[in-house]
Amino acid sequence: MAKRFSPEKYVEGILAGDRVMLSRTITLVESRLPADQELAQEVINRILPHAGKSVRIGITGVPGVGKSTFIEAFGNYLIQEAGKKLAVLAIDPTSQRSGGSILGDKTRMELLSTNPQAFIRPSPAGRSLGGVTRSTRESIILCEAAGFDVIFVETVGVGQSETAVHAMVDFFLLLMLAGAGDELQGIKRGIMEMADAIAITKADSSNIDKAKAARAEYQNALHLYPLSASGWVPRVSICSALQHSGLDTIWKTIADYLKLTQGNGYFEKKRRDQNLQWMYEAVRQGLEEHFYAHPQVKQHLSDIAEEVKGGQKSAFAAATELLKLV
Amino acid sequence: MAKRFSPEKYVEGILAGDRVMLSRTITLVESRLPADQELAQEVINRILPHAGKSVRIGITGVPGVGKSTFIEAFGNYLIQEAGKKLAVLAIDPTSQRSGGSILGDKTRMELLSTNPQAFIRPSPAGRSLGGVTRSTRESIILCEAAGFDVIFVETVGVGQSETAVHAMVDFFLLLMLAGAGDELQGIKRGIMEMADAIAITKADSSNIDKAKAARAEYQNALHLYPLSASGWVPRVSICSALQHSGLDTIWKTIADYLKLTQGNGYFEKKRRDQNLQWMYEAVRQGLEEHFYAHPQVKQHLSDIAEEVKGGQKSAFAAATELLKLV
Numbered sequence: 268m269a270k271r272f273s274p275e276k277y278v279e280g281i282l283a284g285d286r287v288m289l290s291r292t293i294t295l296v297e298s299r300l301p302a303d304q305e306l307a308q309e310v311i312n313r314i315l316p317h318a319g320k321s322v323r324i325g326i327t328g329v330p331g332v333g334k335s336t337f338i339e340a341f342g343n344y345l346i347q348e349a350g351k352k353l354a355v356l357a358i359d360p361t362s363q364r365s366g367g368s369i370l371g372d373k374t375r376m377e378l379l380s381t382n383p384q385a386f387i388r389p390s391p392a393g394r395s396l397g398g399v400t401r402s403t404r405e406s407i408i409l410c411e412a413a414g415f416d417v418i419f420v421e422t423v424g425v426g427q428s429e430t431a432v433h434a435m436v437d438f439f440l441l442l443m444l445a446g447a448g449d450e451l452q453g454i455k456r457g458i459m460e461m462a463d464a465i466a467i468t469k470a471d472s473s474n475i476d477k478a479k480a481a482r483a484e485y486q487n488a489l490h491l492y493p494l495s496a497s498g499w500v501p502r503v504s505i506c507s508a509l510q511h512s513g514l515d516t517i518w519k520t521i522a523d524y525l526k527l528t529q530g531n532g533y534f535e536k537k538r539r540d541q542n543l544q545w546m547y548e549a550v551r552q553g554l555e556e557h558f559y560a561h562p563q564v565k566q567h568l569s570d571i572a573e574e575v576k577g578g579q580k581s582a583f584a585a586a587t588e589l590l591k592l593v
Numbered sequence: 594m595a596k597r598f599s600p601e602k603y604v605e606g607i608l609a610g611d612r613v614m615l616s617r618t619i620t621l622v623e624s625r626l627p628a629d630q631e632l633a634q635e636v637i638n639r640i641l642p643h644a645g646k647s648v649r650i651g652i653t654g655v656p657g658v659g660k661s662t663f664i665e666a667f668g669n670y671l672i673q674e675a676g677k678k679l680a681v682l683a684i685d686p687t688s689q690r691s692g693g694s695i696l697g698d699k700t701r702m703e704l705l706s707t708n709p710q711a712f713i714r715p716s717p718a719g720r721s722l723g724g725v726t727r728s729t730r731e732s733i734i735l736c737e738a739a740g741f742d743v744i745f746v747e748t749v750g751v752g753q754s755e756t757a758v759h760a761m762v763d764f765f766l767l768l769m770l771a772g773a774g775d776e777l778q779g780i781k782r783g784i785m786e787m788a789d790a791i792a793i794t795k796a797d798s799s800n801i802d803k804a805k806a807a808r809a810e811y812q813n814a815l816h817l818y819p820l821s822a823s824g825w826v827p828r829v830s831i832c833s834a835l836q837h838s839g840l841d842t843i844w845k846t847i848a849d850y851l852k853l854t855q856g857n858g859y860f861e862k863k864r865r866d867q868n869l870q871w872m873y874e875a876v877r878q879g880l881e882e883h884f885y886a887h888p889q890v891k892q893h894l895s896d897i898a899e900e901v902k903g904g905q906k907s908a909f910a911a912a913t914e915l916l917k918l919v
Contacts, residue, residue: 586875
């Protein structure tokens with residue numbers, strides 16, 4: 268690993284918007300070395316008063332929906348038309364590719380990855396969902412302190428990572444494809460329920476009528492959900508990254524959401540709740556990591572687990588037995 | 594509390610189908626006294642080889658759907674027509690009523706509660722979801738060992754208790770009302786996704802056409818979900834507890850499910866996975882209970898939590914600080 272600096276040096280660099288120092292600090296956050304972890308926490312605690320001033324947007328969608336192309340187009344729109352500075356982070360714990368992320372393939376975001384107003388950071392490789400979640404949450408703070416005022420957190424629309432992303436963003440955008448009647452396939456229903464907005468992608472040329480039909484269908488489906496505590500009614504729109512159409516509508520939707528929820532106090536309340544939830548989650552992770560790393564537990568876990576699976580030992584008795592080992 | 598017996602005495606009583614001893618053991622399971630807990634675990638571990646030979650059916654539905662009336666009718670059908678012995682348990686952590694449960698109101702299940710082939714046990718009062726979940730899982734084992742070969746675990750169709758019930762049953766039945774177009778209201782979508790079958794209740798007299806329309810609508814909606822790993826395609830049927838109609842269809846559905854999943858190994862695999870999941874959950878609960886009961890943690894938690902909520906301290910730093918207290 269590269270040489271380390273004093274906490275002051277990292278803080279100074281980040282606050283000055285130094286992208287190299289930002290990257291280096293994120294690397295510290297992702298490191299498993301206790302010394303790096305300690306240094307990272309020191310930096311984060313110092314930087315915290317300068318963070319929080321962004322809109323955090325979760326973006327998800329199944330493979331094939333055109334997520335990278337959408338982020339490239341929408342990101343460039345935000346930089347050019349709305350004067351924003353954009354950071355793109357990813358949560359992709361399952362990826363085994365080198366680079367560790369769907370964002371690793373930067374050729375898909377050619378413009379964005381070379382734009383000085385944008386900062387793209389792939390998901391760390393080879394980490395559990397819990398590990399990726401933690402480092403992404405802390406990377407958000409670092410990016411905010413470095414002056415990025417829009418944060419995208421992208422994830423792939425399968426598995427549990429959406430729940431993790433939903434718990435760390437202000438606004439959750441679901442990308443969907445217009446299909447042939449069965450467009451609800453592939454995406455888990457629980458994910459639709461989390462969406463503050465749905466954007467139907469690839470609404471161009473011969474596809475536009477299908478996209479409009481899908482828009483009506485989803486709008487209809489969303490009306491069946493109970494109203495969110497925020498008072499916000501999720502919206503559905505269509506867009507084309509190719510033709511750069513519909514991006515303004517999506518940004519307007521997000522702006523309307525912010526206006527509503529910052530006005531009624533929901534935005535602030537949600538962030539406070541997220542902070543607290545994150546603390547309890549970190550405690551739980553810490554307790555479990557410590558427990559399952561204990562030599563006695565490591566030695567006996569698999570035998571006990573076999574007995575439990577086979578019904579020879581009750582789960583609670585097994586847990587009690589394990590807990591007594593420490 | 595009533596006097597306690599030796600573990601042998603409880604085990605003997607339960608295996609002989611003694612309902613009083615079964616009740617007493619469940620009371621031990623629900624007790625928070627360490628001595629009772631220890632005794633309960635001893636009994637459960639001895640009884641475990643005799644448990645497992647039942648079909649565990651989760652039943653949920655929003656208030657007003659007629660859950661108690663359905664359970665009364667379906668339960669009596671299973672006893673009379675299928676020769677079953679039925680235990681009805683409940684998970685209802687939010688209930689503040691005396692008796693602690695929707696089942697507390699036994700007048701709603703007049704026939705079932707006096708039938709010697711049935712055993713009805715309300716949810717324990719004043720416990721957290723985690724506590725109720727644990728005692729219900731262990732009560733299932735005790736009821737099975739006492740010879741009950743169908744176990745209903747009922748819960749109210751709101752909140753997180755469905756997920757807990759789903760994780761402890763073989764088959765998940767969702768009761769729904771036929772409404773006027775917006776029948777998906779009130780029930781969370783994630784719950785529909787868990788259902789192995791949906792039964793539209795109150796399909797009698799003037800309501801029958803609406804029920805049939807709802808059946809078609811749900812059947813359609815369920816087709817949009819990805820196929821379950823079990824290979825089972827969820828079914829929708831209509832029934833009337835008043836007219837005792839449709840109960841045979843529901844039982845046939847459950848029998849078909851068992852045939853399929855016991856044939857392809859899914860049934861056994863699911864139970865083994867549930868056992869293991871329950872063990873990890875019990876470890877987690879044990880770790881957290883122990884941690885949050887620590888005097889130092891109790892003393893500092895609320896101050897630290899305030900700092901985290903307000904963004905003065907990072908969640909991870911706070912967690913580290915808390916973990917160091919123990």
